[in-house]
Amino acid sequence: MNESIRLTVDGRVVSGQKGQTILEVARNAGLDIPTLCHHPRISRTGACRICLVRVNGTALKTACTEPAADGMNVVSEDAELASVRRSILEMLLAEGHHNCLFCDANGDCEFQDLCHRYGIEEPRQPLPGRRRTTDTTSSKGLRRNEDRCVLCGRCVKACGEVQMLGVWDFTGRGDRTELTADCGGPVGESSCALCGTCAQLCPTGALTLQPVNGTAPTWETRKQTSVCIYCGVGCQIDFHTDSKGRLLYANGNENGPNNGHLCVKGRFGFDFVQHPERIRTPLVRRDGKLVEASWEEALDYAAARLSEIKAANGPDSIAGLASAKVTNEENYLFQKFMRTGVGTNNVDHCARL
Amino acid sequence: MTNSIGEIPSSEAFLVIGSNTTENHPVIGSMIKHEVIHRGKKLVVADPRRIELARIADVYLPIRPGTNVAILNGFMHVILKEGLYDKAYIDERCEGFEALIPVLEKYTPEHVAGICGLANPDDIVKAARILAAAKPMALYYSMGITQFISGVNGVKSTANLQMMLGNVGKTGGGVNPLRGQNNVQGACDMGALSALLPAYQPVIVPANREKFEKAWGMCGCSLPEKPGLTIIEMMNAAARGDLKAMYVMGENPVVSDPNTEHVIEAMEKLDLLIVQDIFLTETARLAHVVLPSCAFLEKEGTVTNTERRVQFMNKVVTPPGDARDDWWITQQLARRMGLQWNYTRAEEVFEEIRTVTPSYAGITWKRARETKVQWPCPAVDHPGTPTLHKEKFARGKGLFTAIEYTPPAEVVDREYPLTLTTGRILEHFHTGTMSRNSRILDELVPHGFIEMSRADAAALDLVDGEMVAVSSRRGSIRIRLRISPRPTPNVVFIPFHFFEAAANRLTIDALDPTCKIPEYKVCACRVEKLVAGDGGAAC
Numbered sequence: 001m002n003e004s005i006r007l008t009v010d011g012r013v014v015s016g017q018k019g020q021t022i023l024e025v026a027r028n029a030g031l032d033i034p035t036l037c038h039h040p041r042i043s044r045t046g047a048c049r050i051c052l053v054r055v056n057g058t059a060l061k062t063a064c065t066e067p068a069a070d071g072m073n074v075v076s077e078d079a080e081l082a083s084v085r086r087s088i089l090e091m092l093l094a095e096g097h098h099n100c101l102f103c104d105a106n107g108d109c110e111f112q113d114l115c116h117r118y119g120i121e122e123p124r125q126p127l128p129g130r131r132r133t134t135d136t137t138s139s140k141g142l143r144r145n146e147d148r149c150v151l152c153g154r155c156v157k158a159c160g161e162v163q164m165l166g167v168w169d170f171t172g173r174g175d176r177t178e179l180t181a182d183c184g185g186p187v188g189e190s191s192c193a194l195c196g197t198c199a200q201l202c203p204t205g206a207l208t209l210q211p212v213n214g215t216a217p218t219w220e221t222r223k224q225t226s227v228c229i230y231c232g233v234g235c236q237i238d239f240h241t242d243s244k245g246r247l248l249y250a251n252g253n254e255n256g257p258n259n260g261h262l263c264v265k266g267r268f269g270f271d272f273v274q275h276p277e278r279i280r281t282p283l284v285r286r287d288g289k290l291v292e293a294s295w296e297e298a299l300d301y302a303a304a305r306l307s308e309i310k311a312a313n314g315p316d317s318i319a320g321l322a323s324a325k326v327t328n329e330e331n332y333l334f335q336k337f338m339r340t341g342v343g344t345n346n347v348d349h350c351a352r353l
Numbered sequence: 354m355t356n357s358i359g360e361i362p363s364s365e366a367f368l369v370i371g372s373n374t375t376e377n378h379p380v381i382g383s384m385i386k387h388e389v390i391h392r393g394k395k396l397v398v399a400d401p402r403r404i405e406l407a408r409i410a411d412v413y414l415p416i417r418p419g420t421n422v423a424i425l426n427g428f429m430h431v432i433l434k435e436g437l438y439d440k441a442y443i444d445e446r447c448e449g450f451e452a453l454i455p456v457l458e459k460y461t462p463e464h465v466a467g468i469c470g471l472a473n474p475d476d477i478v479k480a481a482r483i484l485a486a487a488k489p490m491a492l493y494y495s496m497g498i499t500q501f502i503s504g505v506n507g508v509k510s511t512a513n514l515q516m517m518l519g520n521v522g523k524t525g526g527g528v529n530p531l532r533g534q535n536n537v538q539g540a541c542d543m544g545a546l547s548a549l550l551p552a553y554q555p556v557i558v559p560a561n562r563e564k565f566e567k568a569w570g571m572c573g574c575s576l577p578e579k580p581g582l583t584i585i586e587m588m589n590a591a592a593r594g595d596l597k598a599m600y601v602m603g604e605n606p607v608v609s610d611p612n613t614e615h616v617i618e619a620m621e622k623l624d625l626l627i628v629q630d631i632f633l634t635e636t637a638r639l640a641h642v643v644l645p646s647c648a649f650l651e652k653e654g655t656v657t658n659t660e661r662r663v664q665f666m667n668k669v670v671t672p673p674g675d676a677r678d679d680w681w682i683t684q685q686l687a688r689r690m691g692l693q694w695n696y697t698r699a700e701e702v703f704e705e706i707r708t709v710t711p712s713y714a715g716i717t718w719k720r721a722r723e724t725k726v727q728w729p730c731p732a733v734d735h736p737g738t739p740t741l742h743k744e745k746f747a748r749g750k751g752l753f754t755a756i757e758y759t760p761p762a763e764v765v766d767r768e769y770p771l772t773l774t775t776g777r778i779l780e781h782f783h784t785g786t787m788s789r790n791s792r793i794l795d796e797l798v799p800h801g802f803i804e805m806s807r808a809d810a811a812a813l814d815l816v817d818g819e820m821v822a823v824s825s826r827r828g829s830i831r832i833r834l835r836i837s838p839r840p841t842p843n844v845v846f847i848p849f850h851f852f853e854a855a856a857n858r859l860t861i862d863a864l865d866p867t868c869k870i871p872e873y874k875v876c877a878c879r880v881e882k883l884v885a886g887d888g889g890a891a892c
Contacts, residue, residue: 141793162387163383164386164387164390193379193779194793194797195379212793224668224669225667226649226650226667226669227656227665227666229648230787230788231378231532231533231534231659232378232531232532232534232535232658232659233378233380233381233658233659234664235380239650241669245670247650247669247670256725257357257359257662257725261383263380263779264379264779264793264794265779265780265781265782265791265794266380268791268794269782269787269788269791269793270650270791271791271793272631272787272788272790272791273631273648273651275632275790277632278632278648278673278674279630279643280645280674280676281674281675282675283633283640283643285640285641290638295675295685298642298644299644299682300689302600302627302641302642302644302689303686304689305625305641306598306625306686307690309597309598309624309625312597316577316581317598318597318598318600319581319582319587319590319591319596319600320600321584321587321599321600321601321602322543322545323536323540323545323603323679324534324537324539324540325534325535325649326536326540326603326646326679327536327655327666327679327680327699328542328655328656328663328703329654329655329680329703330602330678330679330680330702331536331539331540331543331545332543332551332705333683333684333696333702334545334602334679334683335545335546335550336569337686337690337692338600339550339577340569340571340574340687341686341687342690343577344577344581345547345556345577345579345580345581346582346587346596347581348545348546348582348583348584348587349537349540349545349546349584349604350604350783352499352500352583352585352869352870353584353871353873
C-alpha cells in the first residue's frame with residue numbers, strides 16, 4: 001500500500017512515498033542534504049544533527065529520521081542551518097584529534113569533505129587534549145584510532161545489523177563516550193569475524209582496514225568491480241589498486257547480491273593473485289623434474305602425448321577435470337574440447353567435493 | 354537455489370540443515386541472522402555441530418552425521434499426523450504423495466530421536482510445528498545434506514518436506530542449496546559433467562547429441578554417447594590402469610578428493626598428467642606438463658552464483674609472467690588436436706553458449722555486463738527467473754519420493770570409535786591454494802586442527818592444543834587438538850584445507866550410487882595421544 005506524497009524542498013516540488021524520510025525523498029530527487037551518521041545500509045540514527053533541515057518555516061528536524069509528509073515545506077540550508085552545521089563540525093573537530101596528514105582515510109573521509117564544504121579549518125573552542133584509544137596492532141584486519149571518531153555509530157550498527165555480531169558498542173557518557181569491542185579489551189581479542197563492514201562504513205579514519213599488500217594515497221588508487229572467487233554467494237567486490245597495478249584493498253559493492261557486505265575471505269583473501277610463487281611460465285617434466293618451457297614446447301608436447309594416448313588406448317582412456325573457479329566460457333570450451341577434441345564424456349569438476 | 358538471496362526478508366521461518374552458513378556462506382548467514390534477531394523470524398537448525406546459527410535457533414537438533422533423511426522424515430511424520438500439510442497445494446501441484454504416507458508411518462519422534470541421537474523426541478515435534486506454521490518457510494542446505502552415500506535421498510527429502518508444506522514456488526520459500534564455489538553453478542550449467550551437455554541436456558539422448566553435433570559443426574563425426582566417468586571414478590580407473598591421461602584445469606584432487614593415498618597412487622600411474630593452474634599445487638607437482646593460467650582478477654568473463662545469477666567479472670590486474678587465460682590454453686590444445694577453433698575473445702564463446710544453452714539464450718554479453726540476470730532466461734526480452742517452479746514445477750507436477758533412512762557406509766566400532774565429519778572453516782577455502790596464499794587469512798589460521806568435545810578429550814586424557822594422532826582405515830595424520838563446545842560427544846570435525854594434516858587421508862571414498870558424491874561427512878576414526886618421542890611437539 002504505497003501512498004504517494006508531494007512536498008516542497010528548496011522551492012522544488014518533489015514526490016515520494018509515505019514512510020520515506022525527508023532525506024530519502026530529497027536524495028531520490030537528486031537534491032543534496034549533507035549527512036554524517038546516516039548510511040542507507042543501516043537503520044536510521046539521527047545522532048550527528050548534520051542533516052538538520054527547516055520544516056514548514058520553523059522546526060529544525062533531522063532529515064534522516066523525519067518522515068516526509070504531504071504538503072511539507074522543507075528548506076535544506078539557510079544561514080542558521082549552515083551555522084548549526086559549522087558548530088557541530090567544529091565541536092567534533094575539537095573533540096577528536098584529526099590529523100589528516102597521518103590519517104588512513106585522508107582523501108576518502110566524509111568528515112574531511114564536510115569540513116572543507118563548511119570552511120572549518122581550526123575549531124574555535126579549545127582542544128580538550130584528551131586522547132582516546134588507538135589500537136593498530138591487536139587485530140589482523142582492523143585498525144582503530146578513536147581520535148578520528150565522530151561517534152556516529154555506523155560501526156555499531158554495521159556489526160549489530162549487518163554482520164550480526166554486535167562487537168561494537170558505546171561506553172561512557174558525554175565527552176568520555178567511546179567505542180568498546182565486546183566488553184572492553186582489544187578488538188583483536190573480541191568476537192570480531194573480520195568482515196570489515198565497520199571500516200567500510202566508517203565516515204572517517206577511526207576504523208580502517210589493515211593493509212594487505214601495501215598502501216597508497218587514496219587519490220592515486222583505481223577501482224574495478226569483480227565477483228568474489230570463494231563461495232557461491234557471488235558477492236560483488238570493488239577492488240582497489242595503486243598506480244602500479246598492485247592490489248590494495250577490497251570493499252563490498254552495494255549493487256551485488258551481497259548488498260555491499262563481505263566476509264573475511266572476500267575482504268582480505270585476494271593477495272594470492274599477486275603472490276611471488278604464482279607460476280609464470282609453462283613447465284615440462286624432463287628427467288623426472290619440472291623445468292621451464294616455452295608455450296610452444298609445452299603445448300606441442302601435451303597435445304602430441306594426448307593424441308598418442310588417444311590413438312593407442314582410445315578416447316575413454318583420457319579424462320578432464322574442469323573447474324568451479326574459472327568462467328562459464330572456460331568451462332564451456334573445456335567440455336567441448338573433451339567431447340569433440342578428445343572424444344570422451346570423461347569430464348567432470350569438483351561440484352561434489 | 355529455487356529462490357533468490359533477495360527473498361530472505363520475505364521468509365517467515367528458516368530450516369537450516371547441513372549448512373554451517375555463517376562460516377561457509379557468511380553473507381547469507383548474516384542475512385538469516387538479521388531476520389531471526391531483528392525481525393523475530395523462526396529458525397530451526399539440524400547439524401551435528403553446535404554451529405553459530407544453533408545459538409539463535411528456536412530449536413536446535415544435534416543430529417548424528419548421516420541421519421538427515423531420518424530427521425526430515427521425522428518432521429514429515431509429525432506434519433502428517435497433525436494435519437499440518439498443505440493439502441490443496443499437494444492435490445493441485447504434486448504427485449506421488451500417497452506413496453510417501455506409509456513410509457512416514459514409522460518415523461515417530463521416538464524412533465527418529467533414536468536414529469539421530471537426540472535426547473528429547475519432543476524437540477522434533479516442536480520443530481515440525483514451527484516449520485509448518487510459518488508461511489513461507491525457506492529451507493537452506495549445503496554439503497551437510499549431499500556428501501553422503503544417501504546424498505540424493507537427502508536432497509529428495511528436503512523437496513518432500515517443502516512440497517508437503519506448499520513452500521516451493523513461493524517467494525521467500527523454496528529448497529535452497531548453497532553452492533560452495535564461485536562458479537560451481539556455472540560449471541554445471543556449461544556441461545562440465547560426465548553425463549550432461551550444457552543446460553543439463555543428457556548426453557545419452559540422441560536428439561541432444563544431434564543438436565550439439567550440428568551446432569558444433571562436427572560434419573559427420575559424432576559425439577560420444579556413453580556417459581563418462583565422474584571425478585572419483587576417474588581416480589579408480591587410473592588406479593586400475595584403465596585411465597592413461599588426465600587434463601586438470603584449476604583443481605587440486607590430491608587434497609580435495611577422499612582417500613588421499615589412493616588418489617596419489619592413481620595419479621602417479623598416469624602416463625600423462627596435464628595441470629593448468631595458478632600455483633604449483635600438490636596435484637601440479639605430480640604433473641608432466643604444467644600450464645600457468647590467469648587468476649580470477651586477471652580475466653574477464655561470466656560466472657553464475659548460487660541463485661543462478663549470471664554475473665560479469667572484470668579484469669582488475671595483469672597476469673604474472675606468461676600466464677594465460679584458461680580459454681586460450683584450452684583452445685591451443687584443441688587446435689593442436691585438429692579442431693578449427695578461432696575464438697579471439699571470451700565474448701565470442703559466451704555468444705556461442707547462448708545458442709546451445711536454452712536457459713542462457715536471453716542473456717547477451719552486453720546484458721551480462723550491464724545487469725545480473727537469473728536463469729532461466731529464454732529470450733532477450735525475458736526478465737530472468739528469481740523463483741523457480743512458480744506457476745508449475747519444471748517437470749509439470751512436483752514428484753514426492755518415498756525414502757527410507759539408510760545408515761552411512763562406515764559406522765563406528767571398537768577399533769574406530771569416533772565419527773569423523775569434515776568441512777570448511779570461515780577463514781579458509783577448499784584446498785587452501787587461494788586462502789593459504791593470502792597473508793591475513795593464513796595468519797589467522799595457519800594450522801589444521803581437530804575439533805573435539807571436552808568430554809571426549811577428557812576420556813582420552815588430552816588437553817587443548819596438543820598434537821594427536823587420528824587414524825581411519827585409509828590412513829593416519831597428526832594434528833592439533835582443539836577442544837570445543839561445538840561437536841556432540843563421539844563426533845570430531847577436521848577442516849580439509851590443510852595438506853600437512855589432511856582430513857582426506859582419513860575420509861572414505863564410498864559414493865552415492867546415483868550421483869557419485871563421496872561420503873566426506875561421515876566415517877569412523879580413532880584419536881590417540883602421541884607418546885613422547887613420537888614427534889608430538891613438532892609442527
